[in-house]
Amino acid sequence: MKISKKICLIGDESVGKTSISMRFADDQFSESYKATIGVKLFQRELKIDETSVNMIVWDIQGGKELISSPQQYYRAAHGLIFVCDISNPESIENISFYQNIVKKKYPTTQKILLLNKTDLINFSKQEEQAFERYKESFDLIFKTSAKNDIGITTAFTSLASRFIS
Amino acid sequence: MNLLLIEDNDLDIEIFNLALDQVINDFNIEINITYITSLIQINSFLKDSNAQFDVILSDMNLPGTNGIDVMKKFKQSKFKNIPYVFFTSSLYEKEVEVAYLEGASDYIIKPESFLDNCKLLKKIYDVYEK
Numbered sequence: 001m002k003i004s005k006k007i008c009l010i011g012d013e014s015v016g017k018t019s020i021s022m023r024f025a026d027d028q029f030s031e032s033y034k035a036t037i038g039v040k041l042f043q044r045e046l047k048i049d050e051t052s053v054n055m056i057v058w059d060i061q062g063g064k065e066l067i068s069s070p071q072q073y074y075r076a077a078h079g080l081i082f083v084c085d086i087s088n089p090e091s092i093e094n095i096s097f098y099q100n101i102v103k104k105k106y107p108t109t110q111k112i113l114l115l116n117k118t119d120l121i122n123f124s125k126q127e128e129q130a131f132e133r134y135k136e137s138f139d140l141i142f143k144t145s146a147k148n149d150i151g152i153t154t155a156f157t158s159l160a161s162r163f164i165s
Numbered sequence: 166m167n168l169l170l171i172e173d174n175d176l177d178i179e180i181f182n183l184a185l186d187q188v189i190n191d192f193n194i195e196i197n198i199t200y201i202t203s204l205i206q207i208n209s210f211l212k213d214s215n216a217q218f219d220v221i222l223s224d225m226n227l228p229g230t231n232g233i234d235v236m237k238k239f240k241q242s243k244f245k246n247i248p249y250v251f252f253t254s255s256l257y258e259k260e261v262e263v264a265y266l267e268g269a270s271d272y273i274i275k276p277e278s279f280l281d282n283c284k285l286l287k288k289i290y291d292v293y294e295k
Contacts, residue, residue, distance in 0.1 A: 006258065037250070037288050038273030041265040056262065065281070072256050073274070 004054040005163055007156075008074050010098050011083035012091040013062035016116040019146035020083060021059040024156050029147050036061045039073055046160045053160040064094070067101050074102075079110045079159045082138070086127045087120045095134060110162050112140040114155055119145040166194070166294040167216070171201045171223040171235060172252075177275065178202075184282035191283075194290055204229040211242050218247050220270075220293040225253035225260065233263055240268050248293060 009017040018036055022028045025042035042057040060073045084091040115130050140158055144151035172178055201207055225232035236249050248270035261272050276282050
């Protein structure tokens, strides 16, 4: 069986959404930063048991504006991946803001949280604090590094598994 | 920055121009725009123009054609390496997927407010100005 799922990334600017998407879809990483305008699409097929899950990743412009607006980037999403940067306390704090909006607009959509940039040293305390803070509100939380390819495929595979379970 | 705008809607062009004036004044930056408003202009532009652009901004709904077909023409021309960004009022999931398969760089829904148009233009400048 083959299924296709729309996955949207949510989070502040420069938390690593595009890097995560690039790592997942193309196994690539770039040190240079280029902000996303609107949306970029990435795609990768995952095999879960006997099912091929075509994960279409919508890497949506970061920040509070688009998710708060009536624009329909997130419409009909099957999965929402929240992303914060463990070295950026504001991005961790803002996950609550995104959660509140999404809770009302997309109550039944699958949601996971990625604590990204774990390759950055000296932020293990913030990482643990973020994990403690959100462990009750997300079923799945992953510590990831797009740069060092840590946790990305595991996170997407876990999400894909939920679509067929 | 040199921007090519492919847009047939007079009102959208007017809003774009107003936002452009605002952004140029507020940030003291230079943005030069070339407009294409019809399929005839697209064909003659592809044939005759040697202009240099940093980015192409294109509507999806164009008279007598559609944005994807127009992008394909640009991607088969001397302008193939210029980032091609869709700037449209509608979002259909399949259309976005096709746009990326065919080589789009970004897909943007036109903002509703003037202020958001200004913010978007500045962002386009920040990302695509060389």
